[in-house]
Amino acid sequence: MNNTIKKAFEIVNLIEKNQGKYTLTDIVKTLGINKTTAFRNLKTLEELNILEKINNLYYLGISLFEMGSKVYLKQIIIEKIHPILRKLSEEVNETVNLAKIHNGMVLYLDKIESKRSLQIQSSIGDTLPLYCTSLGKSILSILPENEMLEIVNNIKFEKTTHKTISNPKKLIEQINKIKQIGHSIDDEEFEEGLICISVPLYLEHHNFYGSFSLSGPSIRFDRATLLRLAKILTNYKEIIIKKLKH
Amino acid sequence: MNNTIKKAFEIVNLIEKNQGKYTLTDIVKTLGINKTTAFRNLKTLEELNILEKINNLYYLGISLFEMGSKVYLKQIIIEKIHPILRKLSEEVNETVNLAKIHNGMVLYLDKIESKRSLQIQSSIGDTLPLYCTSLGKSILSILPENEMLEIVNNIKFEKTTHKTISNPKKLIEQINKIKQIGHSIDDEEFEEGLICISVPLYLEHHNFYGSFSLSGPSIRFDRATLLRLAKILTNYKEIIIKKLKH
DNA sequence: AAACAGAGTTTCATATAATGAAATCATGAA
């Protein structure tokens, strides 16, 4: 509705994708906007601490950290679930991730790294496709049927490994399986050598469609281990639901 | 520089202070702005997921969470320090806070709650005055002299307990003491029954002026305990500085 | 050391697009 505001956030979104990579001129070229306008908008965003300029390169600013910390999702949901996930991570000594669906993607909400983890993949705040992550497939399995189909039918499948699911039919088959067994597995479908196992997490009172996972190198996650972990995850799911009930 | 952007953030800042409290009309009245303008700016901010509207009440939106997670400070500094502070919290079984200075205030960056803590005071993203927190006093003790004086001379002292420091002279005395002994204490100066102990944390390579603390009810923090904790904090400080050196 | 190149910054006239008063619509209370 208000174009000036939208344009300002186009710049912020660009910086978000590549912090410390863009100079004024780069921004102007990339977005195809006027130099003076860009200059002034950048200056304004800097004054507001939304962006930070270091050596003429732009970074996300500290105000975003402040405000981001106060988002309902963070203060109410993530922080309540966090200690439970920490316990889970310590119990099985693997990395735990929490996610929710947002704009047809998986949004990573929280992460507890195990000491032995080898710093793989995503960080908090990142978004990834639904179809190639165990987190995403879990979430798809609890969405209302029509919403799920709407999303699945609009996915543009791209293979990132040779195991990545690459068509809706295959995906829906898997989703139906997940509905039966209650957990999903990503067996190197997103990254070679990486296995994840997730259970869906629906918090009615918060209208929260999400999931949480354990992930690690494929060597450690044989079939027997996965079955054991699935049971543990399901138990933790109940604990979380109970804590977030009211 | 660009007024439209500034006005948009005036609205966002208002919502930040009182999420779920303001309706369109409230915002118009509080900020003294035009209704149509407010309406359109709110709609734009909603489209951008900067704000979220539920029952005509406004909350901070999920985009702020996403972007806030990607701020340099969070990704590089806080997340590297976090596991160290977690260990500290487990070792002494008390609540740990990490903070830095921002706009002459203490900005809370991270928090690890001990199981026995009684959910007191501040959360991540909050800002508090420098002069009535141990975190703030620690930071003041490592700032360059002129910056420190500049800040201290502009403080408007307000007593929140009968022990709160209420003049610059007293504060500077304390700062000098902290410089000698290497840690600061907040003995119920901000909240009755609450004691904190902090050590300053300066990360040269990151131009980071901050501090971290242990806090809890005054019953548990007698003089001997404080001395013991001060030593532990100082050790952890060295660990952090070493880890963040490069 | 002078000239150049490439970047950021400022100026100023212009027209776009943000603005605000008033009308309209929606909702819930009397």
Place this chain on the structure above:
DNA sequence: TTCATGATTTCATTATATGAAACTCTGTTT
């Protein structure tokens, strides 16, 4: 059913965001 309150839309106005061009600053080349 009417009333009242608040959200939304319309439309004319002009304030102000915009962009071309000039300028400055910095570091590099000749």
